[in-house]
Amino acid sequence: MLVRIGLLTDGGYPYATGESRLWCDRLVRGLAQHEFDLFALSRSAEQEAQGWVELPMQVGRVRTAPLWTADEDVLGTRAPKGLLARMVTGGGTRSYGRRERRRFAEHFAALAASVCAAGAGSGEDAGSGEDAGESGEGRTSAADAQFTDGLYGLAELAREHGGLAAALRSETAVRLLEAACRAPGTGRTVQTAAVPDLLAFARELDRVLRPLSLDWYDEEGLGAVDLCHATSGGPAALPGLLAKRFFGVPLLVTEHGAQLRAHYLAATGAPRNAPVRALLANFHGRLATEVYRQAAIVTPGNTHARRWQERCGAERGKLRTVHPGMESGRFTALGESGDSGPDDTLVWVGRIEPAKDLIALLHAFAEVRKAEPDARLRIIGAPAPGPEGATYLAHCQALAAQLFPDEATDAHAVGDNPVSFEEIGGAEVADLPDAYAAGGVVVLSSVVEGFPVGLVEAMFCGRATVSTDVGAVVEVIGGTGLVVPPRNPRALADACLALLRDPERRARLGAAARARALELFTVEQNLAAFRGIYLELISHAPARREAEAVDADGEPRPFATPPEAHVLGPWTASGPGPAATADRRPSWAAGPRAVCAGARGAGGGDA
Template sequence: MRIALLTEGGYPYARGEGGAWCDRLVRGLAHHDFDVYALSRSPRTEAGGRVEVPSHVRRIRAERLWGEPPAAALAPTCGGGRAAGRARRADFLTHYWDFVSALAGGTDGPGDRADRFASGLYGLAEVAADHGGLPDLLCGEDALAALESACRAPGVRPLLGDIVVTELLAVAELLELQLRPLSAPWYGSSELGAVDLCHAVSGGPAALPGLLAKRFCGTPLIVTEYTVRLREALLGHRAAGLSPAVRALLGDYHRLLAGESYRQAALVTPGSTHVRRWQERCGAPRARMRTVYPGIDATRFARAGEAAEAEAAAPAAHADPTLAWVGRIDPAKDIIALLHAFHAIREEEPQARLRIFYLRLRPADERGAAYLGHCRTLAAQLFPYEAADAHAVGESPVSFEEIGSPGAPELADAYAAGDVVVLSSSAEGFPLSLVEAMFCGRPTVSTDVGAVREVIGGTGLVVPPRNPKALADAARDLLRGPERAARLGAAARERALALFTVTGCVDAFRESYLDVVAHHPVRREPLLDAAGDPRPFTAPAESHVPARLAPTPAHPAWARTPEPVGAPSAPGGPLS
């Protein structure tokens, strides 16, 4: 089987868990061929270089969602002189009006917003295919005028009625970046038209090439989300300081794109129930959804997990009970609340320590560096260096340590350094650090955000977010009860090994690929050899499964199994 992997800001670029997850999936399915179509979000995406891909990755295609568009895309290629140019411009404006009027939400147009959005989007893709790209048109005065007219049309929100020229320019520029996949040369018979399946490993722009491949070539699409791409986009717009009118238009673009992606996908695979709820709100049909947890490499944490099992055999209170926090520095991790909680713990447990282990900051991460500095300042104020006597200076009970430093040479060492691991986030998607702590057999205290409750499943303590007192009470209870902490840590490790391993994830997608290709085969002309005879085995055998042997297309086997992959089927299981 030949699979097109559609990525944004991840694989094959060497950055983040998203890219590592894709690499594990590709290597686990070595009997399939993969083509990678990668969208780059920023120069930082490409700065880390590309990972070494296995031999069954046949090709890599890349497109940038940043910077100036390629020179070839800016030069119109329609022959026939002015008449052809006018026809191109007229076709563009017809479809662009449908597109932007759907974003603005006006009542001046046929059909509902979703239909107008889809009509405009696919119409723009056809213009791009027929006339050699869109960037020059999307950046032109005609597009700006159409966008302004859509915002002044009857029925739009008052917020958009007062939009100004600078905001219109910002929207037009950002839409040009988002729509660059429409102009990519990926939709011919030798590119996405030659694959058996498209797998978008995130929502948003990564799904856009898959939508066009289905539209133009009939290629089925799978959409996987381990974080809610729509939510990320909305938070990113706010963090970027965009005005409310600009955020409204771009937010509706991402909402409508998400809805169209879910409707057109043969299968939607959320990474948790938390993500699944977002997808259903955006129109994802339940009959075509299957929860698949991400596969995390457990071998990195095996030594720490085995050591925790040995400790659990004879749990004992330590002289210096220690809390550990592990993750990347970001305001959403709410280390401030953790420091205040630890201050309350120290009032009753004066020997307690807090070790904060953080991933190395990127040079351009000014926001993370500023937040780290703020946390260090607060820690110095809450915990002034303690003196053993009038002439000696003691140590602060709070330490900030970079992973890779002598205190934590490996990630597993950071988790093993704590008697209890704390997750204090005010917002979270799928909590990878929590799963890693579970693999290490550590008891955990977590805030109830994102998919935390679903991941932990009763094997750790969960408290409300932004509540330092609740966080302090739960952590103190585990520090004072080593037997209970040991039991929770052992149960957490068993749960992680049952639900979140690479093997379970790869097996789930292997089955899903076969099901989708069997029910949505691509009908194309047979490939011929040099003599002009059909070449055998050019289509996967799964596409020829007789209907009487296959599950009913509307309700395939995986659609009748509501439990996530690896979840227990008995009532009252640990999933919330």
């Protein structure tokens, strides 16, 4: 059965850089029996400048739009002139008439009131006893209704009258925000918002709500797909909400990690005042609740994300855990070799950054060395991009030299050094499987983790593991490895020693880990899950007649769409039937240039 899927992405596929790019590409290529239309939001000029990945033939139209504008210097560098000149679709600079201004004020006031309400979403005011007690169940429901009324009212206004960009940054918007913050019953933190805070929040709100102003919401855009699949919550899911509201298209939402949690983690490092953080947290909490309420099915990538979604109001009956699919083939040789690795070596593999807590790992290894003087620790990975990653790496290297002052330590050498810092691609570690082969025990020491990709890779390799109990670690590892509390070097050291001293146990745990990973975390199981979900959603969706398949009275027109129009092949470009049938054919039939040209225009951006 051919299903036309609108794949909604935010800062990822089809761009060459970005989140979930690899997963989306595997999904599209793996479900070749369906046709995909891509609706992609870009995060920066730099991302757009790096281009797209090569798209498979089952990708039809590609429509793109930026979540940035000329006055935003997202990465600290200016974009090319042609890109900077581009605004979000819909003529955002157009001025509204009196009636439209009144409608905007009404809908924006409702949205602002819901965001400023005490206990809104999961914001900073939500957890306090006083505010939580004031809100009550009925009040929360009323605020949710205000949010949906305001959100969809603004969407309809944008669709009818050319976008929201100018209105969202207008003096009217700021005045309405100020009134909502000062109203009785609002959260204590947002009541302290000053004008600069309101301006900062209005700018961020304009960015997040830009999908409302796109020209994707017509019969040739999202109205033409059979279902929408949002690859994350937040801005990526907004077009799916509107496709459901305007056309009845069912919405599927996939979050490998809960979007609200990601917002909280990102907000900790952002230079924003407390009122701005509270307003943004409240807004994203309300949006998450609405996305989960409207979605037909939500697929968290793990139980940890599932708990966050339930906290935001997702119904348990809608939740289907679908683990991310990972390629296991590159690890097959090592995994099937039966080699449990060097008896004296611990290995850590990943991106070097503070969340990985290599400081605790180094302190734990100091305890290991006291009990096993011949033990080695190999830290394999590159620092996170930016100055923070380089600074943290230097700090770790300095700590290693301090903890082992009488023994040579070097940034890259292995030899007799107890601790080495290496990168994949060198003489000692040519490829990723070589990194896992370098140790008898693979260690994960993180204090923050979502889905632990490196842990699954170690399992594919048949390696015994010691991990900290964060994120989805316990769910992934099951009973096939040792798990200790985070920030506890003593417990980490004891677990590492237990496995280093027992090769037979390492071999048993490694074999069990590989079997578990092959059962739960492969690309094949991921594709099988989504193949079934797609067909389930279509089977429950109401029948939607195509315009060319009915006559003037709305009755079916026999043979309006020839059977071959639904079969991939070159004949679809020139098959019989009405001209409109060609719009339903796989767009690759017209050649790659036609695909790119179809993405241009007022809403699509430069393809």
